[in-house]
Amino acid sequence: MSHILYSFRRCPYAMRARLAIAYSQQSVQLREIILKEKPDEMLQISRKGTVPVLQLKNGKILDESLDIMAWAISQHDPDDWQTDNMDNMLALIDENDFEFKQWLDKYKYAVRFPENSETYYREQCEDFLVKLEKRLLFNDYLFLNRVTLADIAIFPFIRQFASVDKAWFNDSPYPQLKKWLQELINSPLFESIMQKYPTWLPSKEAQDFP
Ligand SMILES: N[C@@H](CCC(=O)N[C@@H](CS)C(=O)NCC(=O)O)C(=O)O
Known part of the structure; x- marks a missing residue:
């Protein structure tokens, strides 16, 4: 069981979440969605229907990009992105x-x-x-x-x-x-999170990120 991230490649909120996840060396299963056809699996855990949404292994749902960033750097913050400011x-x-x-x-x-x-x-x-x-x-x-x-x-x-x-x-x-x-x-961090991801389908193999 892994953490699951619903994402849309070109969304700037999803980008900041993917940047923080990749930086903090967390691994998730990425589910690339199409905004016009949001999967039920995502809407069931976050009814507001925006990406990014992170479903943690413990079942907790984070559906605000800044919360996802905060979670990621609370796990690991190698270059001190978090400062006293x-x-x-x-x-x-x-x-x-x-x-x-x-x-x-x-x-x-x-x-x-x-x-x-x-x-x-x-x-x-x-x-x-x-x-x-x-x-x-x-x-x-x-x-x-x-x-x-x-x-x-x-x-x-x-x-x-x-x-x-x-x-x-x-x-x-x-x-x-x-x-x-x-x-x-x-x-390199930005390049790494901007690779193209195939759209997620429940029948398809999981896509590991990063
Ligand atoms: N406050 C949210 C905003 C996220 C947001 O608005 N994402 C856009 C995509 S860039 C979205 O999912 N919009 C819903 C839609 O277009 O249907 C966050 O920080 O995560």
Whole structure:
């Protein structure tokens, strides 16, 4: 019996969960799902229907990405992602999840929100980018000169932002942010969690992760 992770490869919340699981050297059985056809097995343990969901061996269900990250690093945290600045880190992650992400969705799907322009939505996103850029002027990463939980929790969303209009992002006035993002994207850890996984079917063989 193993822990079971329901995941969707391109979801930034699922990415941060897979990053923490791989980093902390936990092994799980990965069930890659399709958001439009969520398996009953997942909905039975978490009715809200979002990924990631982690079903622990002891039956406990974690269906918030940050809870999965916290569980993973509580098992093993070799490079001290958790620091004594946890409250500030969680506040920044909160801003990412509840403010930046709302604007990011509107920027990404601007045609669905015609009350404002794509440029307007991008400008709203930029408030958060400016904040990150300022932090990165002081340290190589958001809190320290090394990766912490905050970098890992946030960068999958900045990656998503960057891919909406790559040319704009490449020309944008955020040199530190671009360097930070590139380093995290190029890291072996990120590469390892972005391999393609076949969609899970109960009849198929289990997929070990990492
Ligand atoms: N607060 C949740 C958010 C997870 C979330 O919204 N995931 C998206 C995919 S990126 C999802 O599953 N959406 C449901 C759907 O699209 O049907 C977490 O941190 O785990």
